Amino acid sequence: MLASLALTACSAPGPDPTPAASDRPTTSAASSASASPSASPRSGTSDDGEIVGTVVRFSSSATSVDVRIDQDNPTVRDLLSMLPLTLTVEEFSGREKISYLPRKLNTSGSPGSDPEDGDLIYFVPWGNLGFYYNTAGIGRSDQTIHIGTYDAPLEQLQRLEGGDVTVEVID
Numbered sequence: 264m265l266a267s268l269a270l271t272a273c274s275a276p277g278p279d280p281t282p283a284a285s286d287r288p289t290t291s292a293a294s295s296a297s298a299s300p301s302a303s304p305r306s307g308t309s310d311d312g313e314i315v316g317t318v319v320r321f322s323s324s325a326t327s328v329d330v331r332i333d334q335d336n337p338t339v340r341d342l343l344s345m346l347p348l349t350l351t352v353e354e355f356s357g358r359e360k361i362s363y364l365p366r367k368l369n370t371s372g373s374p375g376s377d378p379e380d381g382d383l384i385y386f387v388p389w390g391n392l393g394f395y396y397n398t399a400g401i402g403r404s405d406q407t408i409h410i411g412t413y414d415a416p417l418e419q420l421q422r423l424e425g426g427d428v429t430v431e432v433i434d
Contacts, residue, residue, distance in 0.1 A: 326422040332411040338373040347431040352423040359393040375405035383410045
């Protein structure tokens with residue numbers, strides 16, 4: 264689905280980092296994300312409504328990264344309901360690759376997390392997804408909602424940057 268700067272807001276230690284508006288990256292959601300004109304959105308749920316185990320692929324012209332959904336909460340369900348999407352991925356502060364969604368996700372009832380390398384998260388204050396690859400010194404935050412996990416080296420994540428990234432549920 265979807266993907267934070269020098270302040271390390273998404274990755275700042277402490278319980279609830281909330282950046283000032285002036286600290287937010289200048290990239291707007293409108294210029295970073297757009298709904299894909301491709302196939303109609305899929306919810307990512309099976310016939311029985313199970314979403315844990317769903318695989319979401321982030322694809323650029325140079326690579327793809329698969330994220331396995333391992334949480335079932337309102338934020339994950341809302342993200343899956345938006346797919347497919349086209350996003351832009353960018354570097355944030357030597358810790359993660361981020362991408363802004365076209366709108367903020369429903370976070371009501373979704374628990375915060377203590378992110379680890381290889382986690383895809385949703386950062387509530389900025390409304391962005393983040394592929395964490397360097398979580399050293401980062402602690403638990405109610406503002407960081409865990410979406411799923413990926414297995415890709417930094418070099419592969421870097422190949423998502425610089426162009427359109429399609430985000431879709433794969434079978």
